[in-house]
Amino acid sequence: MDRGRLEAFSDGVLAIVITIMVLELPRPEAPPGHEDLGGTWDSFVHTPNLIPTLVAYVLSFVYVGIYWNNHHHLLKTTHHVTASIMWSNLLLLFWLTLLPYATGWVGEYPTSIAPTLLYNVVLLATAMSYFLLQSRILVAHGGKESDLGEALGRDRKGWSSLVLYLVALPATFVDPHISQALFVVVALIWFIPDRRLEPVAH
Amino acid sequence: MDRGRLEAFSDGVLAIVITIMVLELPRPEAPPGHEDLGGTWDSFVHTPNLIPTLVAYVLSFVYVGIYWNNHHHLLKTTHHVTASIMWSNLLLLFWLTLLPYATGWVGEYPTSIAPTLLYNVVLLATAMSYFLLQSRILVAHGGKESDLGEALGRDRKGWSSLVLYLVALPATFVDPHISQALFVVVALIWFIPDRRLEPVAH
Amino acid sequence: MDRGRLEAFSDGVLAIVITIMVLELPRPEAPPGHEDLGGTWDSFVHTPNLIPTLVAYVLSFVYVGIYWNNHHHLLKTTHHVTASIMWSNLLLLFWLTLLPYATGWVGEYPTSIAPTLLYNVVLLATAMSYFLLQSRILVAHGGKESDLGEALGRDRKGWSSLVLYLVALPATFVDPHISQALFVVVALIWFIPDRRLEPVAH
Amino acid sequence: MDRGRLEAFSDGVLAIVITIMVLELPRPEAPPGHEDLGGTWDSFVHTPNLIPTLVAYVLSFVYVGIYWNNHHHLLKTTHHVTASIMWSNLLLLFWLTLLPYATGWVGEYPTSIAPTLLYNVVLLATAMSYFLLQSRILVAHGGKESDLGEALGRDRKGWSSLVLYLVALPATFVDPHISQALFVVVALIWFIPDRRLEPVAH
Numbered sequence: 001m002d003r004g005r006l007e008a009f010s011d012g013v014l015a016i017v018i019t020i021m022v023l024e025l026p027r028p029e030a031p032p033g034h035e036d037l038g039g040t041w042d043s044f045v046h047t048p049n050l051i052p053t054l055v056a057y058v059l060s061f062v063y064v065g066i067y068w069n070n071h072h073h074l075l076k077t078t079h080h081v082t083a084s085i086m087w088s089n090l091l092l093l094f095w096l097t098l099l100p101y102a103t104g105w106v107g108e109y110p111t112s113i114a115p116t117l118l119y120n121v122v123l124l125a126t127a128m129s130y131f132l133l134q135s136r137i138l139v140a141h142g143g144k145e146s147d148l149g150e151a152l153g154r155d156r157k158g159w160s161s162l163v164l165y166l167v168a169l170p171a172t173f174v175d176p177h178i179s180q181a182l183f184v185v186v187a188l189i190w191f192i193p194d195r196r197l198e199p200v201a202h
Numbered sequence: 203m204d205r206g207r208l209e210a211f212s213d214g215v216l217a218i219v220i221t222i223m224v225l226e227l228p229r230p231e232a233p234p235g236h237e238d239l240g241g242t243w244d245s246f247v248h249t250p251n252l253i254p255t256l257v258a259y260v261l262s263f264v265y266v267g268i269y270w271n272n273h274h275h276l277l278k279t280t281h282h283v284t285a286s287i288m289w290s291n292l293l294l295l296f297w298l299t300l301l302p303y304a305t306g307w308v309g310e311y312p313t314s315i316a317p318t319l320l321y322n323v324v325l326l327a328t329a330m331s332y333f334l335l336q337s338r339i340l341v342a343h344g345g346k347e348s349d350l351g352e353a354l355g356r357d358r359k360g361w362s363s364l365v366l367y368l369v370a371l372p373a374t375f376v377d378p379h380i381s382q383a384l385f386v387v388v389a390l391i392w393f394i395p396d397r398r399l400e401p402v403a404h
Numbered sequence: 405m406d407r408g409r410l411e412a413f414s415d416g417v418l419a420i421v422i423t424i425m426v427l428e429l430p431r432p433e434a435p436p437g438h439e440d441l442g443g444t445w446d447s448f449v450h451t452p453n454l455i456p457t458l459v460a461y462v463l464s465f466v467y468v469g470i471y472w473n474n475h476h477h478l479l480k481t482t483h484h485v486t487a488s489i490m491w492s493n494l495l496l497l498f499w500l501t502l503l504p505y506a507t508g509w510v511g512e513y514p515t516s517i518a519p520t521l522l523y524n525v526v527l528l529a530t531a532m533s534y535f536l537l538q539s540r541i542l543v544a545h546g547g548k549e550s551d552l553g554e555a556l557g558r559d560r561k562g563w564s565s566l567v568l569y570l571v572a573l574p575a576t577f578v579d580p581h582i583s584q585a586l587f588v589v590v591a592l593i594w595f596i597p598d599r600r601l602e603p604v605a606h
Numbered sequence: 607m608d609r610g611r612l613e614a615f616s617d618g619v620l621a622i623v624i625t626i627m628v629l630e631l632p633r634p635e636a637p638p639g640h641e642d643l644g645g646t647w648d649s650f651v652h653t654p655n656l657i658p659t660l661v662a663y664v665l666s667f668v669y670v671g672i673y674w675n676n677h678h679h680l681l682k683t684t685h686h687v688t689a690s691i692m693w694s695n696l697l698l699l700f701w702l703t704l705l706p707y708a709t710g711w712v713g714e715y716p717t718s719i720a721p722t723l724l725y726n727v728v729l730l731a732t733a734m735s736y737f738l739l740q741s742r743i744l745v746a747h748g749g750k751e752s753d754l755g756e757a758l759g760r761d762r763k764g765w766s767s768l769v770l771y772l773v774a775l776p777a778t779f780v781d782p783h784i785s786q787a788l789f790v791v792v793a794l795i796w797f798i799p800d801r802r803l804e805p806v807a808h
Contacts, residue, residue, distance in 0.1 A: 005209060005274055007611060012217030015618030019626065020221065022703045028711060039715025044724070061703075065696045072611055087393075090267045097224045097263075105230060109241025114230075118246070191693075207411060207476055214419030222423065289595075292469045299426045299465075307432060311443025320448070409613060409678050416621030424625065491797075494671045501628045501667075509634060513645025518634075522650070 006081055006089060010071060013093045017100060018064045021057055024104035026050050053107025056119075059183060060103040063123070066190040067096060067130070074134060077141070084136045092129040098122050106180075116176035117169070123183065124165040131158060161186045208283055208291060212273060215295045219302060220266040223259055226306035228252050255309025258321075261385060262305040268392040269298060269328070276336060279343070286338045294331040300324050308382075318378035319371070325385065326367040333360060363388045410485055410493060414475060417497045421504060422468040425461055428508035430454050457511025460523075463587060464507040467527070470594045471500060471534070478538060481545070488540045496533040502526050510584075520580035521573070527587065528569040535562060565590045612687055612695060616677060619699045623706060624670045627663055630710035632656050659713025662725075665789060666709040669729070672796040673702060673736070680740060683747070690742045698735040704728050712786075722782035723775070729789065730771040737764060767792045 028047045030038040037043045044050065071092075078085065102122045105115040138149055164186050168179035230249045232240040239245045246252065273294075280287065304324045307317040336357075366388050370381035432451045434442040441447045448454065475496075482489065506526045509519040538559075568590050572583035634653045636644040643649045650656065677698075684691065708728045711721040744755055770792050774785035 002274075002278065005213065008210065008614065009213045009217055009270060011611065011615045012214055012618055013221055015615055016218055016221040016622055018699070019619055019622040019703050020225070022707055023225075023626070023629075025707055027714075039711075039718030039721055041720045041723075044720060058700075061696075061700055065693075068615060069692060072608075076608065086271060087267075090263075093220070094260075094263055097221050101224055101227055105241075108229075112241030114243045114246060115241055117243075204476075204480065207415065210412065211415050211419055211472060214416055215423055218420055218423040222427070225427075288473060289469075292465075295422070296462075296465055299423050303426055303429055307443075310431075314443030316445045316448060317443055406678075406682065409617065412614065413617045413621055413674060416618055417625055420622055420625040424629070427629075490675060491671075494667075497624070498664075498667055501625050505628055505631055509645075512633075516645030518647045518650060519645055 003075060003078055003081055006086065007072075007075055010075075010089060010093060011068075014064055014068045014071075014096065017096050018061060018068075021060055021100040021103055024100055024107065025053055025057065049108045049110070052110040053104065056103045056107040056110070059187065060099050062187050062191075064096065064099065066187065067092075067126070070130070070190070074137065078137050079141065082136070082140050085133065085140060088129060088133040088136045092126065092133055095122055095126040095129055099126070110180075111176060113172055113176055116172045116179050119183070120165060120168050120172060120179055123186075124162075124169075127158070127161055127165060131162075134158075157189055161189060205277060205280055205283055208288065209274075209277055212277075212291060212295060213270075216266055216270045216273075216298065219298050220263060220270075223262055223302040223305055226302055226309065227255055227259065251310045251312075254312040255306065258305045258309040258312070261389065262301050264389050264393075265325070266298065266301065268389065269294075269332070272332070272392070276339065280339050281343065284338070284342050287335065287342060290331060290335040290338045294328065294335055297324055297328040297331055301328070312382075313378060315374055315378055318374045318381050321385070322367060322370050322374060322381055325388075326364075326371075329360070329363055329367060333364075336360075359391055363391060407479060407482055407485055410490065411476075411479055414479075414493060414497060415472075418468055418472045418475075418500065421500050422465060422472075425464055425504040425507055428504055428511065429457055429461065453512045453514075456514040457508065460507045460511040460514070463591065464503050466591050466595075468500065468503065470591065471496075471530070474534070474594070478541065482541050483545065486540070486544050489537065489544060492533060492537040492540045496530065496537055499526055499530040499533055503530070514584075515580060517576055517580055520576045520583050523587070524569060524572050524576060524583055527590075528566075528573075531562070531565055531569060535566075538562075561593055565593060609681060609684055609687055612692065613678075613681055616681075616695060616699060617674075620670055620674045620677075620702065623702050624667060624674075627666055627706040627709055630706055630713065631659055631663065655714045655716075658716040659710065662709045662713040662716070665793065666705050668793050668797075670702065670705065672793065673698075673732070676736070676796070680743065684743050685747065688742070688746050691739065691746060694735060694739040694742045698732065698739055701728055701732040701735055705732070716786075717782060719778055719782055722778045722785050725789070726771060726774050726778060726785055729792075730768075730775075733764070733767055733771060737768075740764075763795055767795060 026047055026049060028039075028044040028050060030036070030040075030043045031046060099122055102115070102119040106119045109115045134155075142149070164182050168182040171178040171182065228249055228251060230241075230246040230252060232238070232242075232245045233248060301324055304317070304321040308321045311317045366384050370384040373380040373384065430451055430453060432443075432448040432454060434440070434444075434447045435450060503526055506519070506523040510523045513519045568586050572586040575582040575586065632653055632655060634645075634650040634656060636642070636646075636649045637652060705728055708721070708725040712725045715721045740761075748755070770788050774788040777784040777788065
């Protein structure tokens with residue numbers, strides 16, 4: 001199988017996921033009985049959940065950008081696409097398509113436990129699918145002793161993200177804002193793209 | 203005509219179909235008179251049809267993934283694109299665009315006969331369009347005696363899916379869950395990509 | 405400018421247009437006071453405008469398919485992309501993005517004059533933009549005496565579609581169904597892709 | 607990193623942004639108590655905000671077209687993609703995804719101050735991200751003394767757009783229509799694609 005079409009399809013799904021999230025933003029609306037406030041900053045600021053949804057949108061946008069970037073670097077090291085690479089890539093895309101949904105719910109109830117847990121679960125499952133995809137590519141290209149395996153090394157960024165997602169799960173029950181701060185920390189860790197893979201890519 | 207743009211357009215449609223299905227997922231909402239339950243797992247679990255729609259979404263996601271994968275393998279064997287290949291490809295895409303709609307209705311009424319029948323009809327029509335596309339490609343590349351024709355052989359997977367879809371039609375009237383189980387069986391049959399085509403592809 | 409990215413962007417827009425039209429299909433709903441009919445064929449058949457919207461969707465899907473196909477053939481003859489080719493291509497895409505909107509309104513009021521007129525205007529403007537794009541490509545490639553100019557010849561299909569759209573405008577005031585029948589006739593005329601361009605393409 | 611996939615992803619996002627804006631257009635609806643007007647031009651013309659939203663849609667469509675075109679020319683001069691080029695490109699895409707949202711609000715309240723200000727802010731932030739992307743590409747390709755740097759020269763179009771957006775900010779408080787006229791002026795300035803970059807592109 002050919003890497004080009006796997007990249008094209010993944011790019012398509014990621015581009016749609018990153019763009020349809022904006023459809024979750026609630027339109028500013030005047031409070032009932034104050035229709036004269038329509039189209040004012042007051043209606044913008046007081047529309048329930050507009051500001052939290054906007055903040056959640058920014059974070060999710062950054063996450064999709066990070067995944068797109070790392071996915072791009074990872075696939076550049078992939079010479080042949082096996083069935084298990086194809087299906088773990090689809091699993092990764094599946095979890096990413098749930099991100100707009102989880103983003104919308106967190107934006108609606110930013111201080112509640114359940115939506116932050118759902119967002120946490122989606123991020124954790126996405127990260128685990130990425131690990132799976134990475135390991136399938138490693139297996140198909142000579143394992144840990146290969147160039148790619150050595151380039152990944154101990155994969156500190158990947159493991160520390162996973163640990164932070166797991167810490168965030170119980171932390172949500174204390175205060176959802178602790179978990180949300182941890183998601184920002186993970187985003188900052190990954191903000192700089194994975195330079196380890198660059199020398200292996202071709 | 204050039205295969206590349208047919209692949210790019212099909213990839214675009216499939217990527218959008220697989221991603222907009224998530225827009226069918228109902229947002230968790232508090233039951234009327236219990237607005238204090240907003241943002242809780244209770245509201246998530248009790249939102250009518252959220253769980254069945256999520257299950258239907260997973261199944262449809264897998265189906266689109268299977269079609270994308272097989273479509274990719276089939277087109278790799280295609281050297282020149284005739285008008286009839288182009289139109290049978292569009293027919294296949296047409297039926298796939300109806301999948302999100304049918305998925306939403308099944309998710310809303312998982313135990314009713316009509317939505318499962320509609321889902322069944324869409325899957326059956328998609329499978330028949332795929333058969334048509336395959337036969338148009340065969341005709342344009344030398345028929346059953348060609349490399350592609352021999353690689354396809356008796357096409358057991360294709361024919362058994364068709365039989366299962368046809369069995370599911372009357373079975374829905376007994377119990378829609380029988381048909382839904384049959385759709386899962388078909389997905390499992392196709393889960394492993396069609397290795398027969400790999401040696402012919404270039 | 406490079407033809408490849410113009411094709412990729414146009415493919416993206418056309419793929420989205422053809423796929424989001426399905427979002428216009430109304431979900432089957434039980435008539436008020438008959439909630440027990442939810443999930444039945446009765447609710448499917450009696451949901452206002454579901455069947456006409458489905459029919460309008462099929463027609464619009466075929467139209468976008470035809471434009472995609474002809475666009476593909478036309479651009480294959482294009483060696484260099486000038487600013488006026490780029491902008492007339494965007495004008496064509498602009499009118500095509502309005503097709504889902506017009507489709508939704510015709511599906512809602514299939515026997516009213518205004519929605520059919522709007523659909524007619526969108527089809528007419530799309531056809532005129534295609535003519536404009538074609539003429540800009542002709543000008544950039546040596547005019548009517550060029551290979552492309554000769555291949556297009558008297559462009560009977562293009563002109564007869566334009567005449568039929570113009571006839572449909574007053575016919576709508578007699579009966580919208582006459583115009584709708586004319587739109588089907590135009591689709592049938594174009595169903596077979598434009599073979600004239602094939603020998604010039606490279 | 608490879609330029610091709612950056613272009614493909616950007617094309618995907620821009621194609622989706624330009625197409626989903628049409629989902630902001632309100633469906634024509636009969637005024638309450640006048641259901642017999644459904645499907646008439648009266649309902650079309652009197653649907654609140656349909657005409658202003660249509661006008662705002664045309665302007666935003668032209669803006670996305672301009673950005674797509676200039677982005678295409680700019681990236682053609684880019685030989686290697688650094689992390690900072692990748693992230694400033696994502697920042698540009700982020701602001702462009704907010705354009706449909708701002709377009710919908712301006713269309714709903716075309717004579718109010720706040721929506722026009724929001725639209726202004728989105729255009730300004732988009733322009734500044736484009737400047738940032740351009741400067742990151744310049745830095746990675748030899749600075750102002752390079753071919754690209756000389757081709758950009760004093761970048762009159764870029765700076766005059768920025769000045770007009772800044773003038774529009776206070777002008778909105780006098781009358782939002784002054785700012786809206788300035789947005790049209792900027793679009794006209796950019797309508798002709800940036801010829802400066804063409805000789806450097808390869």
